Amino acid sequence: MAHSSTRGATSTRTVTSSPLSDKHALRQHHRCVPGTGDRVVRLLTPEAQRPRALLTTASVGAMLRATCVGAGARCTCPVQPTDAHHEEAVRGCHVTMPAPARGRGLRDNAAMGEPTASGPTARTQPPHGRSGPTTTYVLRAELDGAAPAVWRQLAVSPGLHLDELHVVLQAAFGWDDYHLHRFSSDPDDPWGQPAYLCPFEIAEGDTGVPAELVRAGEVLTDAGERLRYIYDYGDDWRVTLTLEAIETHEESAPPAACRDGHGAEPPEDCGGVPAYEVIVGAQDPSHPDHAELLAEFRRWFSAEDDPARIRLTPFDADTVNARLADLDLGSPPRPREVPVAVADLLAGVGGHPVRRRLLRLLAEAAIDAPVTINPDAAADMMRPYQWLLERVGEDGIKLTKAGYLPPAHVEAAMHDLDLWEEWIGAGNREDLTIPVLDLRESAQQLGLLRKYRGRLLRTKRGGAAASDSVALYQLLAERMPPARRGTAEHRAGTVLLLALAAGVDDTDDADALVTEALIAEGWRHTDGTPLDMWTIRAVQRPTMGVLQRIGALERDRASPGDLTPTSRARPFAHATLATTPHSTDTGETS
Known part of the structure; x- marks a missing residue:
């Protein structure tokens, strides 16, 4: 049964040591820490969640984030050795955050662009497939091992990236995207290679390709081919995707639609296929093994427990299609190079829906266009x-x-x-x-x-x-932004500059985007309370202050407490994000 998260749990400053030592055990433990959404977790106890999810009224550098390495290695803890908290932080820390690239530069291997030519995230080239807009793929997505069968028939654009196909599957099966996931082109082993990974596994250095760089039409090319998908490494939901047919695309067709299906939606964190089958049979008096499965259910819980308390949502194509209609599918063109700050931001928000909005802003910002200065x-x-x-x-x-x-x-x-x-x-x-x-x-x-x-x-x-x-x-x-990399101020400034470079002309809209991005990455007040408007403005203040001083923002005459962008905002913000022509640059500047 999965032990990983429910969203919205607050963070804590507790930093304690852990008996876990080998890398695999550490990584598995990270994946099961409650309250993290199965994203990047660096503190090693269930009580100590989200090391970056702390804001202080003083220096963010004094936060107890577990970013030190073990004994005998160089300490990378942001808490200085003279700080009273440093020794405690070192004792409770056994892993380090991914090393930031030096300088401004570009990074494309950790979160956004083309992976490096070698190493754990080196790209295994998928076959050149049908990724154009003229066809529609008919996929059968079937839950492995379920009896009776649980499946969905989906019509999708082969141009969808695999990270988009992931959210389509989440909608199709009624899951909430709480946990890790991956795809594999190995028809027999969902853990096999080539593997297409979620952002957390890429950041961990697992072997594979970022799912967001690969389209469905690259890994499925002919009818009958299969793609494997795993969601929640605790419950271990395994789905086999079979390309049933390739149809001519109708111009009015959405990028993803559900045509048919069977089987109730598997509940999150119920224990996987075996537990799902017990719950289904225990709730259905007409099931041939109802009595046996009801007894099994009550052995798991209590003799008086009612299995109906676990809600099973029957399959309904209209419900699935309503969810699919709410998804932001069909990605804009993705630049192969992005500034380090934006790559950090995208890696930080992981698979949260705000990621796709950030990608759209990145496309609208046209960072590949040359910088012109009047x-x-x-x-x-x-x-x-x-x-x-x-x-x-x-x-x-x-x-x-x-x-x-x-x-x-x-x-x-x-x-x-x-x-x-x-x-x-x-x-x-x-x-x-x-x-x-x-x-x-x-x-x-x-x-x-x-x-x-x-x-x-x-x-x-x-x-x-x-x-x-x-x-x-x-x-x-x-x-820009004028703040130390990795701090809330730097993250907020990056989002603000991205919004301005994309032409967002209302700072209220920018505030909302900053809020969602910081929440997606897990930032909270030190007392665990959610971020409020005052905090959001406070962490933007270093960047907004510079922009106001150079005339890129000005006081709103109708509302003097607010700032509005001037005609100078977009060109300057574009200049802060514009890439260089070094397509293989991974963060080092010459």
Whole structure:
């Protein structure tokens, strides 16, 4: 019987050690941690879920995320060795998160694009099949081992990717996509090769191809061919997909439809086919083995237990088709290269429905298109940062003992950059003058400035771009979002930039997308409560602050508390996400 998740369980800060040591045992344990949706799990006890699902009001870097390696290896824990929590975090940690690619670069092997030429995720090329729009596949999807038979007849486009076929099967059998899954072209062994894997298994380094890169028409080419599918490695639902016929596609036909079927929907987490058969027989007085199966059911539970409490939904083609109609099928063109930040985001949300919306935004963002920079617009947009870089100069600025800009520089910034409309007060203490404080701190986060021995100094790249607004524009675009990779702020900034690059012109829509993406990845408050509007805005603040400062966002005159995109937002957001021509790049930049 499966022990994996139900959605919506909250996270905990508990970090404890585990007796599990070998890799296979660790991976199997990860798959059975409650409350994770069977996605990437790194803490090794059922009580300690979703290491990244913690938000703090201070530094996210101080969170107790189990990202250390075992004894004798280099510690990758974000908690610094001087932190009181570090020793505890190390003791409870035996695995490491997938190593982030260095630099901005592109990554295409972990979540989005073409796998690398070798290694555990190397692509085994499927046969070149019928992936065009002129045909329809008639598939029989039958649950292995069930008696009487449980099957669905589906008409699908061969152009569907296997990750889309996965959600079609979930709808067809009434499952909720709580667990891991995979496909295999081995007709005899669903665990055989070639295997087409869900995002978690790709991140784990399992041998196979990302399911999202392979179309049904590539792995099924002729009538009679079979594809194997497994869902929930605990309950072990095994489905054999047989290509019954290839028909001419009708233009009005949906990308997936259910034509026929038999057998009630197998309940989630019921125990697999053996338990399903017991439940079906125990509920049906006309079943020839009803008495025996009812007794078996009560041996499992209690002598007075009523099997009818487990709801069995009879097969109904109209119900299945209504579910299929709600699916967002038919993917947009998928770029072979994506920025590392977007690849991280897509890997993080896993198979959640928000993933497909993010992919559509990625297509609409046209990140393969060349970046064009208007020099006049760049000069106007970069003025605040150029002013600050020039003010710091080659010699730097001596900071106050508390680490702030001296009053003279704060007053100059308020005057020269016309910041009085944004703030009230004397405008001479940086800690009390938020527009200046945000400008200086964002310049540090973007790598333009640094603190050293009580002085504020230019970085090498910041100094080189100080007098060149186009170069500074490019540098800012490269360094966005202004937050440490892997933090909630970085994730939120990435979603916001993707939305703006795709032309989303309402920040409320962007807020909703950020909310759904962060929830899909498992972020919660440290007390386990769901994210609220204030938190969503707070984690977007570093990115929104830069965008507002360069004129890509402006105050809504009708609602001064809101920001709206300007005509500068989309070109700049596109520049932050635009790819380079290095198609084999896996994250390292030259």
